[in-house]
Amino acid sequence: xxxxxxxxxxxxxxxxxxxxIEARLAEAQALCLAAGERMTAPRLRTLELVLAHNGPxxxxxxxxxxxxxxxxxxPTVYRSLSFLEQMGLIHRIESxxxxxxxxxxxxSHSAAFLLCExxxxxxxxxxxxxxxxxxALESDFKVERVTIEAKGRCKACR
Amino acid sequence: xxxxxxxxxxxxxxxxxxxxIEARLAEAQALCLAAGERMTAPRLRTLELVLAHNGPxxxxxxxxxxxxxxxxxxPTVYRSLSFLEQMGLIHRIESxxxxxxxxxxxxSHSAAFLLCExxxxxxxxxxxxxxxxxxALESDFKVERVTIEAKGRCKACR
DNA sequence: TCATCCCCGTTATGTAATAACATAATTCAA
DNA sequence: TTGAATTATGTTATTACATAACGGGGATGA
Numbered sequence: 001x002x003x004x005x006x007x008x009x010x011x012x013x014x015x016x017x018x019x020x021i022e023a024r025l026a027e028a029q030a031l032c033l034a035a036g037e038r039m040t041a042p043r044l045r046t047l048e049l050v051l052a053h054n055g056p057x058x059x060x061x062x063x064x065x066x067x068x069x070x071x072x073x074x075p076t077v078y079r080s081l082s083f084l085e086q087m088g089l090i091h092r093i094e095s096x097x098x099x100x101x102x103x104x105x106x107x108s109h110s111a112a113f114l115l116c117e118x119x120x121x122x123x124x125x126x127x128x129x130x131x132x133x134x135x136a137l138e139s140d141f142k143v144e145r146v147t148i149e150a151k152g153r154c155k156a157c158r
Numbered sequence: 159x160x161x162x163x164x165x166x167x168x169x170x171x172x173x174x175x176x177x178x179i180e181a182r183l184a185e186a187q188a189l190c191l192a193a194g195e196r197m198t199a200p201r202l203r204t205l206e207l208v209l210a211h212n213g214p215x216x217x218x219x220x221x222x223x224x225x226x227x228x229x230x231x232x233p234t235v236y237r238s239l240s241f242l243e244q245m246g247l248i249h250r251i252e253s254x255x256x257x258x259x260x261x262x263x264x265x266s267h268s269a270a271f272l273l274c275e276x277x278x279x280x281x282x283x284x285x286x287x288x289x290x291x292x293x294a295l296e297s298d299f300k301v302e303r304v305t306i307e308a309k310g311r312c313k314a315c316r
Numbered sequence: 317t318c319a320t321c322c323c324c325g326t327t328a329t330g331t332a333a334t335a336a337c338a339t340a341a342t343t344c345a346a
Numbered sequence: 347t348t349g350a351a352t353t354a355t356g357t358t359a360t361t362a363c364a365t366a367a368c369g370g371g372g373a374t375g376a
Contacts, residue, residue, distance in 0.1 A: 040356090043354095074334080075355085076356075078333065090249055097331085097333095097363095098331065131285050131286055135270070135284075141310055142311045142316060144309050145312040146305045147252075149305045153299065155298035201323095232363085232364070234324075237324080321359090322371105322372090329365085330363105330364080332361100334359105336360095339355080344352095
């Protein structure tokens with residue numbers, strides 16, 4: 001995590017342990033099965049890497065880590081990422097060009113994030129989107145999905 | 159505008175005329191003067207091109223159009239863009255890698271957009287950000303700026 | 317008028333993402 | 347169970363987006 005705009009440590013975090021990851025991968029497989037989609041090896045591997053990482057991870061970091069012996073080809077990872085995103089298993093953080101596992105499977109295709117510019121962590125928050133849907137209604141605009149990205153500093157980095 | 163996911167025309171738009179652009183450029187110069195910043199030639203040119211364009215425009219389109227005779231160098235334009243963004247004169251649309259002139263100088267560094275996936279137009283909407291600021295407060299997160307991007311279809315593209 | 321700061325021009329490179337086409341695995345109906 | 351259709355992957359190459367690094371020049375202020 002090389003976001004150091006400050007000098008304190010950034011270890012106020014806790015990634016999933018391997019059991020946690022296994023559990024999430026199993027859920028994901030079940031979800032795909034239920035949806036009639038295939039959870040293939042590269043997709044699973046990509047999701048595993050996203051889950052194992054603490055916070056948003058870049059596509060090229062995934063590419064580098066994909067094989068124990070060497071890097072994957074970009075399309076392998078990008079295709080997996082877009083599949084996972086469509087399945088609601090991960091989110092793309094536009095302002096970071098990075099990806100993060102989805103926490104909250106309720107609000108499909110819409111998400112809000114608090115992004116710490118200091119430690120690089122992200123927190124996914126559920127929002128009621130009433131004010132934006134209201135505005136959209138006034139404009140006669142059909143919203144398909146909303147991305148909200150709030151940048152600032154998290155509690156530990158204040 | 160090459161967004162055609164549909165076949166109807168996308169001319170439901172109206173760019174600023176040259177008087178409108180002149181007026182906006184003059185305002186921008188005044189704003190810089192007041193802030194003790196320099197509105198230099200490349201910055202002004204960049205802003206002019208953003209204003210002249212209808213909707214979000216890509217950095218490399220600006221680069222191509224910068225000089226009548228040929229393209230600018232990328233850093234020229236990127237530097238100008240980041241200056242203009244800091245001054246609140248333009249917004250970056252993260253999910254499009256594109257830039258649009260700011261309409262509403264009230265809510266500094268935060269903006270919400272309705273982005274039509276069909277015609278590529280954007281509408282800047284003012285929102286009350288109470289629900290996200292509330293969530294941030296609960297997380298003890300200090301928000302510096304918020305970007306909200308709602309994708310869908312505008313009235314004319316329905 | 318000298319030092320400093322800010323900005324610009326330029327070259328080069330780094331980073332992110334996709335186009336295009338070939339091959340392989342899966343599914344499903346005949 | 348075979349073969350056609352579909353879906354996914356492998357591979358090469360390219361395109362798109364963005365910044366690092368350095369030198370020079372003009373404005374600003376002691």
